[in-house]
Amino acid sequence: MKKLIFMTILYAFIILVGCDKQITNNPDQQYSQTPTDKRELISESPSNQNQDSSGDKNSETKWLSFSFENFKKERQFVKEHHKDEIRDIEDGKMGNDKVVNIGIASEDINNDGVREVIAILSNRYYSSSQANAALGVYIINNEKVERYIPLTGIFVDTSNIEKQSEIGIVYSKIRDWADFVINGKRLVWDGTGYVNESKNQKDNVEKSFVPIIYPMNTCAALVGGIQDNKWISADLFEQLSGNSETDKREFCQRIVGGEKYKFYSIDKEIGEFEGQKVVEENGPGEWFSVGYTPTLENGLEAIGICGDWNALPRIPTIQKENTEQYESAVNDVLTDRGLGSVPAVIKQAISVDLDGNGTEEVLINATNIDYSKNKFAEENTYSFIILQENVGGKDKSFVITENYYKETNENEPVLYNTVPFIVDANGDGKMEVVTKSEYYEGFSLNFYEMNNGEALHVITFGLGA
Incomplete structure (x- = not known):
């Protein structure tokens, strides 16, 4: 009788253990x-x-x-x-x-x-x-x-x-x-x-190059792209194909037309556009243009990426008013650059989670230049972009691009800096900051990849005299 009771208890225990394993292994x-x-x-x-x-x-x-x-x-x-x-x-x-x-x-x-x-x-x-x-x-x-x-x-x-x-x-x-x-x-x-x-290698180069274009009026400028997971700047033809004119034209022929580009503004995807063949342009300077259809809405600034991913995975928030909370960061920069007595003026602040970690960074566009009225240097003027991020519970700021003018000079064009785009240009899920520096007869676009609190300059394209 005792043996029977013992065996019954043992059997019940085995069943309970087995049930517990079934639950925890779900x-x-x-x-x-x-x-x-x-x-x-x-x-x-x-x-x-x-x-x-x-x-x-x-x-x-x-x-x-x-x-x-x-x-x-x-x-x-x-x-x-x-x-x-x-x-x-x-x-x-x-x-x-x-x-x-x-x-x-x-x-x-x-x-x-x-x-x-x-x-x-x-x-x-x-x-x-x-x-x-x-x-x-x-x-x-x-x-x-x-x-x-x-x-x-x-x-x-x-x-x-x-x-x-x-x-x-x-x-x-x-x-x-x-x-x-x-x-x-x-x-x-x-x-x-x-x-x-x-x-x-040739097939891989042809298939893997992802061009990036900047629309201007009826055509777009080829500003760079991605090749084998590497950034290729505006001089990509020299980098990939050598320095001879023959090599550059041969590489141009690989962008045959019919490529699909997604156009993005600062805070939205505009739509899909079809690109045409690359054309070598002369004047001002040497650059490469790409025609596209349909026509972009007049006055709308966009960047075009020939990739199948969403280059705007997180939408930036633009703040043009109530930016007083960022004035101390601007004042710190001005003081450090010898313009401590000059008032801080913030054109806009842009909040966005650049790396997708759930914490937003802030890009601060500081300038006291009225570019619509004066495109040459005036005393104690400035234009710079600050990136502010939270590190260990504290705000950390550093300058991405900057220009200062302590004296008036009618022969010195000012560089007027803005942030027209923030996009994931290479499809890695992290967003790059694109700045635009305008001057009297031209402009430049610069792509920055954020990496451990540093802004790495990965693409540059300039056009003008």
Whole structure:
């Protein structure tokens, strides 16, 4: 009798332990998180068993573990993004196979500290002689797919999707974005998408260059771009193709026309415009123009980026009044530059979260120059841009660009500085500050990348006498 009671208690204990394990191993509960980055990943699956036990990012291939059941919210985002084709499949318009199976995995692909969604879509519609499923990366922001990056078609055993070894990633030592290994082929990020690593250098240059243009009247100036995740400034043709005129013209021919540019103002996306072939211009100076259609609204200032990402992931707030709280930062600069007795005048303050960490930085445009009336130096005038950020609970300010005039000089044109754009020009999720310095017969545009409290000058373009 005592033995029977003991065995009953032992059996009950085993059941309770087993139930507890089932609860704590539920992926949707155990791995629920709310990252500080606004691109929230609602849930995570358990870490891949093939991951290096050290947890370090290394050069080993990490095979992705997909799930057809977990990641319910992420799966809904993917379904919504492909809703038209999925509806046609389920209605039988694409054949007798009416079921789309969606496998979900998650990894930090672009090294920003936030996991992206990676999805396999399995249906006969996606099958070909070289694939039985479609694969893509989805960047989620504000409860929807902000950016979709298609990958190559794949062959994968969908019956063993959690332990497959056909789709993996390798964290690159030379690129911010991880490489993909798919069916034995390695795909690398080229600035706009993933391309086969085995493509020759010329093909990669042609595909990976992302031009940036500045619209002016009926055409736009080619101000620079992104090449292999590197900033290319206005002299990009000399950098990439050599110094000869023949090389420059040959490179121009690679921008063939028909490229799609998204135009942005300081606080909104204006729309999509189609670019034309690059034309070499002479006077004033040597520069390269790009025609575009349709015509930009008269008087609207914009920057055009030939990338498929949202270059305005966070909207700047412009403040032209009640800027007294920033006067002390301006006075500190004036005092340091020997103009301490000159009153602080703030044209505007622009608040925006540059790096997506949830904390806004402030760009302060300080000037006492009336540029509409006088374009030459007057005594005790200035024009400069300050970036103010919060570091350890304290406001820290530093100057991005500056010009001061302590004496009147009718022969010295002033440089009048503004901030016309704040955009994510290279698609890394962080926003660059673009300043414009106008003078009597010209202007320059300068792109600054913010990195650990420093403004790194990455692109410059000037036009004028």
